[in-house]
Amino acid sequence: MSNSVPPLLLNRLRMRQVLLMLAIHEHATLHAAARQLGTTPSAASKMLHELEAAVGEALFEREGRGLRLNPAGQAVLHACRGVRGTMAALGNELSKLRQGGAEKIFIGSIMVALPDCLSGALLETKRRYPLLSVEVTVDTSDRLIERLCDGSLDIVVGRLPRPGDPASQECVFRPIGEEEVAIVASPGHPLVGLARREPLPFKALLDYPWILQPKGSPSREVIDQECIGHGAGMPTGFVETSSLVFTATLLMREHMLAVAPRSIAAQYVESGVLSVVPYEFMHRLSPWGSIVHRDRHASPAKDTLLELLHAGAMAGKR
Known part of the structure; x- marks a missing residue:
């Protein structure tokens, strides 16, 4: 590819085309995308043809009455998401300037990082930048990274998507720690406090109803892996929730089982609310750490928070 191609694309690419690509991907039809953009299907079709001419590739394949991205379309879509994320970050920055220059950082985090890693780094960052505002969202890594890529989060503390996931190419990951689950x-559950010479068998766990995290969460992933590893089916009739408070409430009222990060579970165990079942997991979870977009908008406060996240992790290992 010649060096003249990127300037040519920059000169011919329009923001409406970026929005059109995102809308077609969301709705899978040109008519629905045109309606979202407030334009006609013929105008949307013309915009799409102009974009394909600028790129030099067809971007979609017809699938019934809809459109499906081809490999070139996937590449353009990732670029369009990056443009949208950059514009969102710019909008946030301009809004901050209009409000007097006080910065706000949008952070997404998985549960395991909250008690020690994120809370300590966040409080120290606030001490150094008293006017800094922070908004923290707690969710699963996959959902948080989706928001990171669309520009609504600045920093994520979580797990990188699996290799091959397009988002993994858009993000920079620095490991911090590994999460153990329990x-x-x-405390009155029949499986708690058993004096056993051998580890509790997995099949004994399937005799009780379960509370599971939604798909995509690390706790759900480890249960999926345990079931596969033991040649067992998933527990049936389970309750699915992402709320650990609600999980603890159900566990206190019924002889149910749940999986939680060991560091979080320890807080409930210390207060006597819950107990840990003596089971040894076959599988381990992938490391978690800080994740930022490759094209992120840096600032002294964000850089400070990132470095404190990792400095705290190193101090904890000494």
Whole structure:
């Protein structure tokens, strides 16, 4: 590819075409995308043809009455998401300037990082930047990274997507720690406090109802892996929730089982609310750490928070 191609694309690419690509991907039809953009299907079709001419590739394949991205379309879509993320970051920055220059950082985090890693780094960053505002969202890594890529989050503390996921190419990951999980139940659960010479067998866990995290969460992933590893099916009739508070409430009222990060579970165990079931997991979770977009908008406060996240992790390992 010649060096003249990127300037040519920059000169011919329009923001409306970026929005059109995102809308077609979301709705899978040109008519629905045109309606979202407030234009006619013929005008949307013309915009798409102009974009394909600028790129030099067809971007979609017809699938019934809809459109499906081809490999070139996937590449253009990732670029369009990056443009949208950059514009969102610019909008946030301009809004901050209009409000007097006080910065706000949008952070997404998985549960395991909250008690020690994120809270310590966040408080120290606030001490150094008293006017700094921070908004923290707690969710699963996959959902947080989606928001990171669309520009609504600045920093994510979580796990990188699996290799091959397009988002993994858009993000920079620095590991911080590894998460251990535990099976928890009420202190009066029949499986709690068993004096056993051998580890509790997995099949014994399937005799009780379960509370599971939604798909995509690390706790759900480890249970999926355990079931596969033991040749067992998933527990049936389970309750699915991402709320650990609600999980603890159900566990206290019924002989149910759940999986939780060991560091989080320890807080409930210390207060006598829950107990840990003596089961040894076959599988381990991938490391978690800080994740930022490759094209992120840096600032002294964000850089400070990132370095404190990792400095705290190193101090904890000494």
